[in-house]
Amino acid sequence: MPSTNPKSTPAPRPGTPLTVLVDAEFARDLTVLMRTGMGAAQAVGEAVNIVAGAYANAWQTGRIPAGVAPKIVGFDIAPPSTARNESPCAAQGCKRSVTQPVRGRPRRYCSPACRVRAHRSRKVTER
Template sequence: MSAPEPGRRMTVRVDEQMPADLAVILKAGGTTSDAVRLAVAFLAHGYRDIWARGRYPDGVAPAYMRMVTPPYKGPEQRV
């Protein structure tokens, strides 16, 4: 399977969890397309990193990945 060419439209089947997941992402701003592009870029970066470091063979996806988030350093927010 090959990736679509830039500028082409892509369709994604929406499963039962996706609307709730997108709602969480969209709270930070942006569009549904922005969220999908960010998610694809985030996952691709993770795959490239583990393959480049030799942690997994090239082309093998890990069962799960984790993210390390730096502390928030902006103005205090009320919850």
């Protein structure tokens, strides 16, 4: 069993520039991450965050001794969330969802047509 690395170096301080040699494999992997719209620095940060999270989890759960690099053999990907910033339309009988704005008043209806339908329905019940 591998032992912890006695020659580990401290991590650079936040804000310190980091120089990395970009070989063909690194460039290929970086290109894949950047297809999501991330910049190079953000893509590297995301990749490091994922790997560091896996290491920390392996150490915290005791599956691997702290300081020993675990071998990552798989991963799981969650499907894109459709529930984020969405709520059901308030119009009776409508099954669509309403995408909520980041700021401002929450929307109640999925479309102007549903808003008018709900208004007319309320007016009929008030009579």
